[in-house]
Amino acid sequence: xxxRKNNPIVILVADDDAxxxxxxxEALEENRLANDLHFVQDGEELMEYLCHSGQYTDSIAAPxxxxxxxxxNMPRKDGRxxxxxxxxxxxxxxxxxxxxxxxxxxxxxxxxxDLGVSSFIAKPVTFESMVEIxxxxxxxxxxxxxxxxxxx
Amino acid sequence: xxxxxxxxxxxxxDEDDYIVTRDLLKDAExxxxxxxxxxTYELALATSLNPKYAAYxxxxxxxxxxxxxxLQEVIQRGCQKPIILLTGLGxxxxxxxxxxxxxEDYLIKCQIDTHLLERSILHAIERxxxxxxxxxxxxxxxxxxxxxxxFAYIVSHDLKAPLRGIASLTxxxxxxxTDSLDESGKQMLNLLGQRTRRMSDLINGILxxxxxxxFNQNSIMLDPQQIIAISVKSxxxxxxxxxxxxxxxxxxxxxxxxxxxxxxxxxxNAVSHNDKTEPKIRIGxxxxxxxxxxxxxxxxxxxxxxxxxxIFQIFQTLVAPDSSNSTGIGLAIVKKIIESYNxxxxxxxxxxxxxxxxxxxxxxxxxxxxxxx
Amino acid sequence: xxxxxxxxxxxxDLVDVMTVKRAxxxxxxxxxxxITGNGEEALSFLNxxxxxxxxxxxxxxNMPRMNGIxxxQYIKNDQRxxxxxxxxxxxxxxxxxxRKSYNxxxxxxxxxxxxxxxxxxxLKTVYEYWLLCEYI
Numbered sequence: 001x002x003x004r005k006n007n008p009i010v011i012l013v014a015d016d017d018a019x020x021x022x023x024x025x026e027a028l029e030e031n032r033l034a035n036d037l038h039f040v041q042d043g044e045e046l047m048e049y050l051c052h053s054g055q056y057t058d059s060i061a062a063p064x065x066x067x068x069x070x071x072x073n074m075p076r077k078d079g080r081x082x083x084x085x086x087x088x089x090x091x092x093x094x095x096x097x098x099x100x101x102x103x104x105x106x107x108x109x110x111x112x113x114d115l116g117v118s119s120f121i122a123k124p125v126t127f128e129s130m131v132e133i134x135x136x137x138x139x140x141x142x143x144x145x146x147x148x149x150x151x152x
Numbered sequence: 153x154x155x156x157x158x159x160x161x162x163x164x165x166d167e168d169d170y171i172v173t174r175d176l177l178k179d180a181e182x183x184x185x186x187x188x189x190x191x192t193y194e195l196a197l198a199t200s201l202n203p204k205y206a207a208y209x210x211x212x213x214x215x216x217x218x219x220x221x222x223l224q225e226v227i228q229r230g231c232q233k234p235i236i237l238l239t240g241l242g243x244x245x246x247x248x249x250x251x252x253x254x255x256e257d258y259l260i261k262c263q264i265d266t267h268l269l270e271r272s273i274l275h276a277i278e279r280x281x282x283x284x285x286x287x288x289x290x291x292x293x294x295x296x297x298x299x300x301x302x303f304a305y306i307v308s309h310d311l312k313a314p315l316r317g318i319a320s321l322t323x324x325x326x327x328x329x330t331d332s333l334d335e336s337g338k339q340m341l342n343l344l345g346q347r348t349r350r351m352s353d354l355i356n357g358i359l360x361x362x363x364x365x366x367f368n369q370n371s372i373m374l375d376p377q378q379i380i381a382i383s384v385k386s387x388x389x390x391x392x393x394x395x396x397x398x399x400x401x402x403x404x405x406x407x408x409x410x411x412x413x414x415x416x417x418x419x420x421n422a423v424s425h426n427d428k429t430e431p432k433i434r435i436g437x438x439x440x441x442x443x444x445x446x447x448x449x450x451x452x453x454x455x456x457x458x459x460x461x462x463i464f465q466i467f468q469t470l471v472a473p474d475s476s477n478s479t480g481i482g483l484a485i486v487k488k489i490i491e492s493y494n495x496x497x498x499x500x501x502x503x504x505x506x507x508x509x510x511x512x513x514x515x516x517x518x519x520x521x522x523x524x525x
Numbered sequence: 526x527x528x529x530x531x532x533x534x535x536x537x538d539l540v541d542v543m544t545v546k547r548a549x550x551x552x553x554x555x556x557x558x559x560i561t562g563n564g565e566e567a568l569s570f571l572n573x574x575x576x577x578x579x580x581x582x583x584x585x586x587n588m589p590r591m592n593g594i595x596x597x598q599y600i601k602n603d604q605r606x607x608x609x610x611x612x613x614x615x616x617x618x619x620x621x622x623x624r625k626s627y628n629x630x631x632x633x634x635x636x637x638x639x640x641x642x643x644x645x646x647x648l649k650t651v652y653e654y655w656l657l658c659e660y661i
């Protein structure tokens with residue numbers, strides 16, 4: 001699947017909850033956005049994936065994502081920490097990060113926008129709502145918005 | 153040059169060698185050489201950047217240090233004048249190294265005579281000057297290219313902004329004031345809209361044309377079949393259009409974007425000018441000895457021979473601007489690309505018999521190792 | 526974003542501004558839209574503490590005096606303003622403009638289309654997307 005500029009769509013989802021991961025996977029599949037979909041389960045794995053270290057040294061198996069969907073509450077380095085690290089890394093900070101989380105705490109919302117998150121979306125609980133959200137995400141990020149050239 | 157003095161610096165730790173060299177140069181008939189001599193590495197470094205010297209002779213053996221070391225050091229310090237290394241017999245490896253490190257020439261001491269020395273020095277000076285000129289021209293080329301890029305960018309932006317405004321206002325006039333307008337008024341506004349779209353296409357076309365040769369010059373091994381498949385897909389052809397590849401297509405060593413543009417423009421051209429209910433396009437390649445000759449043949453209306461050259465010119469179209477979207481740039485771009493590979497492009501056609509666009513690409517004899525396999 | 530939240534549009538091209546307003550009307554957008562024609566005006570507006578802050582800023586990059594990138598830099602460096610999402614709405618498709626914008630953590634980059642209908646549908650998607658997002 002490619003976006004309208006014919007660049008491949010690679011989505012990376014960071015979430016520790018297996019049910020949520022499944023829900024997102026199916027919602028993305030429903031919207032035909034799941035061709036190059038990758039999952040990590042915590043902040044450490046997320047950084048390993050992005051920096052091609054640990055179990056992700058093969059950069060072909062871990063392609064640079066066009067978009068990161070991030071849950072904030074994860075073990076072994078939570079989403080907030082990971083977000084900070086991503087935004088501090090000159091090679092990674094241009095990748096749009098969308099926080100998709102259950103937390104609606106004002107502090108979280110403010111803090112993550114401060115850090116440069118692209119948008120903050122409350123995680124829906126039903127499949128239908130998740131499909132809707134993924135549809136909007138897909139349309140916005142892959143059809144309408146120009147993304148930075150990701151091949152560098 | 154008659155009458156001018158060439159100051160040469162000899163770096164050699166052996167005084168006898170200096171005397172021999174001095175005498176050889178004195179005997180030079182055509183040229184007036186003035187030889188200076190230093191006998192140590194340190195002295196050489198101190199004097200070598202003096203702008204009066206036209207050329208340098210370094211002995212390979214300089215006591216503790218070698219002439220090669222001196223060569224490297226002097227070049228690193230910014231010496232722009234030619235350096236000739238004087239070596240002993242059988243020092244092939246050193247000679248090669250010297251050339252790689254930037255020496256203009258090397259001479260075997262026991263084999264030089266006045267004539268050889270004089271000629272070597274003069275040629276070294278000429279060659280060095282030519283290299284510098286080349287470097288200057290290259291820098292100029294880079295600057296001009298950058299200016300052209302900036303120019304193209306500015307032009308496209310500054311032209312597109314008011315164009316966008318005109319297009320929007322036209323649309324709104326049509327939708328908001330449709331009741332106040334008679335047929336004539338509506339038609340005028342429609343023509344206005346068409347013209348702005350055309351202008352937008354022209355600007356994009358100019359940008360595209362100017363981009364050829366400025367960006368993305370890397371060549372890789374390409375499979376034309378793959379490229380054609382991608383072009384056909386992105387052109388979104390109707391189901392009645394048939395594009396077939398009739399022969400094997402040789403692998404090419406060229407820039408991917410450029411070759412994509414060639415096939416895309418030729419196929420798109422063939423399709424847009426086609427007048428049949430079942431457009432057929434045949435693509436193939438024949439071996440033309442030193443080059444590959446590709447063809448893109450269609451079953452369209454054909455082209456009159458008096459237009460065979462014209463169609464490749466920029467902005468030339470064979471139909472009125474209002475009846476098609478053709479901006480007349482596609483073929484000009486293809487021509488520019490083919491010619492950048494030293495190929496040729498032409499068309500063979502008869503009215504009613506379709507048209508066959510042929511282009512040649514020279515066969516590459518030596519493909520750099522990293523691209524094989 | 527809620528339907529009553531303020532959106533700030535920073536763009537010096539009159540017709541482009543008309544386009545956004547018109548597109549908004551077609552979408553039945555209820556958000557109040559504040560328009561400023563250049564970066565400096567935008568900053569005075571944002572720095573006015575009597576004024577409620579917008580929840581979304583749409584910025585054009587090519588503006589006189591202070592261009593869009595400079596404005597975004599100012600906003601992102603300001604503690605009070607840096608958490609407002611910024612979406613670039615511009616003509617430039619140049620990779621370096623896109624890269625510079627994302628380096629400043631913009632939340633989207635839209636290229637203005639010459640066709641009004643395309644522009645409206647892009648704005649529609651932008652609008653609907655931001656209505657989904659959580660804000661403070």
